Amino acid sequence: MTKRKIIACLDIDNKRVVKGKKFQDVKELGDPLELAKKYETEGADELVFYDISASVQQRGMFLDLIRQIGESIEIPFIVGGGIQTLSDVELAIEAGADKVSINSGALNNPDLLREASERYGSSRIMLSMDVSQSETGQWTVFANAGMQDTGMDANEWAQKGAELGAGEIVLNCIDEDGMRNGYNLELTKLVADSVSIPVVASGGAGSAEHIREVFEQTQAQSALVASILHFNIVSLADLKDAARGVTSER
Template sequence: MLTKRIIPCLDMTEGKVVKGVRFIDFRDAGDPVVLAKRYDMEGADELVFLDITATVENRGILMSVVSNTAREVTIPFSVGGGIRTVEDMRMILKAGADKVSVNTGAFKNPELITRCAEEFGSQCVVLSCDAKKAENERWNVYIHGGRTDTGASVIEWVKRAAALGAGEILLTSIDSDGTKNGFDVELTRRITQAVNIPVIASGGAGSLQDFADILTIGGADAALAASLFHFNELTIKKVKNYLSNKNIRIRN
């Protein structure tokens, strides 16, 4: 049977991992390839790279990170940040990524999802969606790295994206992100019920129980965390052992 996935996320700028990496335990913590390889060895099921600055000037650096990672890791990984065109996506896949995530580019031009899915297959098109609660029972889609409220409903947008050909949803709760108070279970539950494609929940992981909750009550197919793993507050192994003891199916 299929397992739930645990996914470390590497936020990068200018080819370095930025988000909360303390230079402890290993010398090259800021090097995404070193970190990626470590997570692979520790049992991560997949990796997510986000180029948070995503400027044209940094594209070359990103490409070399992608191709070096592809050489070093034995598990799938996705790359996102600033994807606007089919050609952007082709370049990243050609460098060795298995999937590409689209966010602002897809919201502004939903046809991008369909064109990428037709060209490369739905399995490599991940819709990344940043959600923030607007009022009761409603979450809005934010773009531009969480800076712009589009006013659009998250549930409607992910349903549409799935219909357009997205193969997976990477759902980040802006409200929970960085709080370590747990994933947004309610939001995630709504989304996993609304679409028939896998959902990766992101934002808020702080404890072992959080992972169990999002994968069971939230119905998420995968749980993503960044600083928690970078800081060594929790290891992937520890999370997996915990989930396994709770009879949640994981790869160990």
């Protein structure tokens, strides 16, 4: 039996925490180091740092900021954004990442997942997916912070990522991102049922009930939350209470 986890998410742009809706209208919200410490103190199981503009701007990671946060918290620390090569994975881990989340880099070079998992172990390598539903109902994968539709089927890419060695999948629904209407249960269930590795539900959390709902109705093992924490809509304690007692057979 596996305890369901709550993962606090820091979307980073220009070294500040930001948040938008459906990847649009991004607003600055605060200092990442302060929020990282705050969410750890309040009970987050893990913390994820996503540099949302690194791939788009074709620049390296904010290694100094990653190092500061990694040295300041003890909960598992996930780093993503701008991970394009095996060297980038190494730099993130050396800077303090316990896990590395790979998105566009894996789409550009799927073998990166295999190479990274072989060197560092699958448990430290995550496949991050930004997904949207087309007018025909197909779930497709987007690259470059949701700006580029790859046309790739989301479920097929999730299965491929697992085969290549990813130890976990962060499944973000662009259509629900920042909307606080709840996770997309259809998408989450589809992917979580088709892979044997843990899936992190992402995009849409707006209440403690949404946490309970995604854990009870899908096989997701973790829930990623951002704006409801940043705007003090729901406390981490309430989110943890919603997740408590809901366990997975996987």
